[in-house]
Structure formats: C-alpha cells, structure tokens
Amino acid sequence: MFHLKVFFYKLIMQVLKLAGKLVPQSQPFIFTGKDSSLALTKLIIDQDTQHVFIVTDAVLNKLGIAKSVCNLLAEHQVKVTIYDQVTPDPNESVVNNGIALLRKQQCDLVLAIGGGSSIDAAKMIAVLANSRQTIKSVAGLLKIKKQGLPLCVIPTTSGTGSEVTMAAVITDTENQSKSLVISPKMIAMATALDPTLMKGMPPKITADTGFDALTHAIEAYLSRYANEETDQFSLTAIKLIFKQLPTCYHHGGDLAARQALAIASCYAGLAFNKTNVGYVHAIAHQIGAKYHSPHGFTNAVVLPVVLDFYLNGSEERLADMAKAIGINTNKLTNMQAAEQFILAIKKLQVEVGIPKTLCCIEEKDIKTLAKSALKEAHYFYPVPKYLRVSQCEQLITQLCTT
Template identity: 45%
Template sequence: MFTIQTLFYKFIMFVTGLMIKIIPQPKPTVYAGPDSSLQLCKNIAQLGHSRVLIVTDAMLHKMGLLDSAKALFAQSGIEVSVYDGVEPNPTFAQVYEGLEMVKANQCDAILAFGGGSSIDAAKLISLAATNKKSPEQLVGYFKAKTPGLPLFAVPTTAGTGSEVSLAAVVSDPATHEKGIIADPKTVPVAAALDPNIMLGLPPAITAATGIDALTHAVEAYLSTLATDESDAYALASVKLTFKNLKLAYDDGSNVEAREGMAVASFYAALAFNKAALGYVHGIAHQFGGHYNTPHGLANAIVLPHILEFLKDASQDRMAQLATALNLGSPSDSNAVLAQKFIDAVRELNTYLSIPETLDSLKTSDIPAIAKAALKESHYSYPVPKYMNQKQCEALVHKMAG
C-alpha cells in the first residue's frame, strides 16, 4: 500500500514540476545595502501611491524602526496607517484586522515591514483586499483571480525570504492547521535588503532566522525538482550562511555580515521557488500550529533529524554541499562527506545555542503532528525519500524535551 501511495505522491510532484516550469515566477525589484529601505519608500512615492498601510509587529513599531519611513512618506504627501498587530505565526484574525484598516483608510498600497510573519500577513491582506474571497478561501494554490494591492517589503530578519517567495503561511489557532497560500500574485513589487534595519536583532533571533534560510537552501538542493538554476541559488545561499551567520550572531552590528545573511535568505527563497521544500517544513509547520513555535526555531530543531533520515537517499547531494563548504578531503567518499555536512549543521546549531529538542512538544500530540506533517509534505514537497506514519512519529519523538 505504501508503494502505491508513493507512486501517487511522485505523480503529484511530477505535475507540480510541470506547473513550476509553465507558470511565470515574478521577482521583485530589489534595493540592497545600507538605507536601501528608504530608497524603497521613495520608489513607492514615485509610483504615485497616496495612502499606504504599513503591516508590522508591535515591538518594531515601539522600537521606532518605522520612524524614518513614516517621515519620508510624510514629506512626500503620503498618508500612512500602521497595523502592528502581527504576531509570530500570524492568524486569520490578524489578517482581518489589517484588511479592515485597508478599507477604513482607503489604502492603495501596502508596505510589509518585519519578519516573515508580517510579510506573510501583508501578502494575504493584499490579496483579500482585491479578490472577492475571504482570506480563508484564498488558502491553496492559485486561488486569487486578480492581483492584490501593490505590495512592498522590508524584511527585518534574514531567514524567511518572504520578500521574494511565492507563498504565505497563516495559522488557524482553533484547528492548529497552517494555511498555505501559494500564488505568484503574492510576490511583492519591490523589496529592500537593508542591513541597517537588522543591526538590533537579538542573537537568538539572528540564529533561528539564519538557520531558517539555511533550511530553505538545503531542502531546495535536496529536492527531486532541483534545477541548475535552483542549485546555483541554493549553493550560494549555503556558502553565504556558513560564512556570515556566526559573525552576525557574535556581533549584531556587523553590517557586512548582516547584508551577507540578507542576500543568503533572498537566494534561498529563489531556490525553493523553483525546487520547493521538504519534510523539515512539514514538521516545523505543525510545531508552529500547535505550540506557536517561531518558524525559524522549529526549522532549526528539525533540520539535523531530517538530514540523518535522508542521508542514504541524498548522499551524493549532501556530499556536494560538503565540498562547496570545503569540508573533508578529496579522498573522502560521498558517504563520509555527507556525514561531515550533517555534522557541520549540528555544530552550527550548537554554536548558535539552538536547542536539540522542543520543550513544549507533548508526546500525546505526536501522532497528530506526524499525520499532518506527512499530509503536507507528501502533497506539497518533492522529498527524495518517503517516510510513513511510524517513521515520522519515531523521528518527532527524538525532538521531545
């Protein structure tokens, strides 16, 4: 039975691969470097927008990180409204609140200013504002019939790549399910990779979001839908992450390292736009839905376990990643190099004080978590090796605190 199911999943991934090749994948105009966020705001003004909703979280608002953008908008005669109710793992309720502000203030553009949660919420607000569907009805693949409100993004963390990805993720607290909105119409018009915005990130957030970017790149590289283009982006992202993440973690004021991580995150998202993701995200999304675990942290905890599970099936690809990072020696076999790559990921997690287990994980929840993770993964991700319910439960048990 499992073999028949596997063939069915592979057929779904074959169709998915055809769709990825056929459907155009837009890319945002990118402003990069210190103060590039202000250049983006000038671009918004030059495009003639007059009423902008900024979607962000309360902490960034209180810290004053929006002040420069708001001042520039004011100088340009643009009216600004701020929705700062986004929390980690944004909910449909938060999307509705932002949507009400769009309508009440007759906004003609949206600026997402924050991490992946703020950008994901802004994506769904943008689409819901112009499509005759509720936010819940937009969950799924290509559900939006018309483009959303013009959307712009300033990521304040280097990890999610939401500023360029083709999807958004929103949670339903009642069911613990993650709603995935996949559509090229979610891609912002323009984005700014501004390292100055990221200088104040605490080390723990720097670490978790950095491993989030690494996870995107690695899963794209191990994907059965990987292409030469996605490989180039993924390899660049992996090398940039290993070069810059420790530096940014140790010294949050290191502008060069912050910019390196911002670019690594951007490249990783370009990679998974083409090649998709895998089991790490399938499980991590369930941790977020059940326990509100920040997505980057969930990915960081899960990643080494999935790499061990996939080691035999993806030995050659992991060996290539090890070679790209100058791990091992020319005489090492692919099996040895693959293990050295996994060990390097574990060492990086340890250096960044990423926990090996999830304290909030309840063993009674594991069957439901495994079931949901497999459903998401098998219908959405081109994994190089399939696992069943029993295997998934055993793997998740290893992450229980």
C-alpha cells in the same frame, strides 16, 4: 502498498511541476545595501502612491523602525497608516482586521516592515483587500483569483525569504494548524535588504531566522524540482550562512555580515520559490501550530534529524553541500562527506545556541503530528525520499529524546 502510495505522490509532484511551468512568475526588484529601504521608498513615491498601508508589529513600531520611511513619505505628501497588530504566526483575525483598516483608510499600496509574520500578513492583506475571497478560500495552490494591491517588503530579519516568495503561512486557530497559501499573485513588486534595520536583531532571533534560511537552501537543494539555477542560489546561500551566521550572532552590529546574511536568505527564498521545501518544514509547521514554537527555531532543531533520514540516497547532494561550506572532501566518499556536512550543522547549532530537542512536544500528540506532517509534505513538497507514518513518528519521538 507504501510503494504504490509513493508512486502516487511522485505523480502529483510531476503534475504540479508541469502546472507550475504554465504559471508566469515575476521576481521583485531587489534593493540592497545600507539605507536601501529609503531607495525603495523613493520607488513607492515615484509610483504616484497616495496612501501607504504599513504592516508591522507593535515592538518594531515602538522602536521606530518605520520612522525614516514615514518621514520620506511625508516629505512627498504621501499619507501613511501604520497597522502594527501583527503577532507571531499571524492568524485570520490579524489579516481580517488589517484588511478592514486598509479599506477604511482607502490605502493604495501595502508595505511590510518586519519579519516573516509581518510579511506573510501583509501579503494576505494586499491580495484580499480588493477581493471577496476569504483566507480559507485561498488556502492551497493557485487559488487567488484577482491581482491584489501593489506590495513592497522591507525584511528586518534574515531567514524567511518571504520577501521574494509567492507563499504565505497563516495560522488556522480553530484547527490548530497552518494554512499554506501559494500564488504568484503574492509576489512583491520590490524589496529592500537594508542591513541598518537588521543590526538590532537579538542573537536568538538571528540564530533562529538564520537556520530557517539554511533549511530553505538545504531543502531546495535536495528537492526533486531543483535545477541548475536553484542549485546555484542554494549552494551560495549555504556557504554564506555558514560563514556569516556566527558573526551576526556574536557581533550583531557588523553591517557587512548582516548584509551577506540578508542576501543568503534572499537567495534561499529564490531557490525554494521554485523547488518548494520538504519534511523539515512539514514537521516544523505542525509543531509550531500545536505548541506555538517559533518557525525558524523549530526548523533548526528538526533539520539534522531529517537529514539523518535523507542520508542514504541523498549522499551525493549532501556531499556537494559539504564541499560548498569548505569541507575538504578530496579523500572522502560521498557518504563520509555527507556525514561531515550533517556534523557541521550540529556544530553550528551548538555555536548559536540551538538545542537538540524540543521539550514542548507531548507524547500523546506524536501520531497526529506525524500524520499531518506527511499530509502536508506528500501533497505539496517534492521530497527526495519518502517517510512512512511509523518512521515519521519515530523521527518526532527522537526530537523529544535525543
């Protein structure tokens, strides 16, 4: 019965792969380097934009994160409305309130400045601003009918990759779940990876978001959709994250390290945009929706546990990643190299203060969490190896007790 189900899931993934090839996908123009956020602002001005709708959160707004961008826009008589009501794991109200304000102010471009939550909310606001579709009606694959307003993105964390992807995650408060929206219509026009806006990121957020990027790159490399191009992006991202995450964690003001980590996150985003993710995300999404644990942090704890499950069968791909981070694999078998890679992840966890367990998980919820995680993974993600429900339950139990 299980083998029949796996055959069915693989068939779905093949159909989705073919459908994906028929859908044209663009890529944002990427500005990088110190003050690249201002270069992106000049592009916005050159587009004859009349009124920019900035989507951010209250903390960043209070810190004046958008100040230099707003000043430059004002110098060129471009009007600005700032919507700073984005909360972590934004829900429908955050998006709908943003849409209402944008329509009232008649803005013609959306600019996200912030972490993954602000970027995801901005994507939904931009795409639904001129549409009659609701969030529920666009949840899933390729359900957005109309092209939205132009969208630009200035990420202030290095992890989500959302600045280059066609996905957004919105919390469904009613069902305590997360809705995944995937459509090329959500790809931004341009993005700026500006390390000056990232240097103030606290160590904990640096660690959590850095591990989110690492998870994207690893899940992309292990995906059944991986190809030469995505492999290149994934391996470069993994190498950069292992090298730069500890530096950014301990010395947040190091602009060169911040820049490299931002590029790694962007590369990981470009990879998983084509390959999708896997069980780490599927499990982390359920835990995040149920207990509100931060996305990157949850991925960080779940990652090695899922990799231990992948070990038998994915040892060659895991060994490649070991090589990429500089482990001398010459005298090792693929299995030994793969084990070394997972060990290196566990060491990196310790170095940047990631715990081994998630104390928020309640035993009574494990069955439901496992069921929902498998539902998400098996209908969306081309995972390299399939979990049974009982195995997934065991794996989540392990997260509470290891």
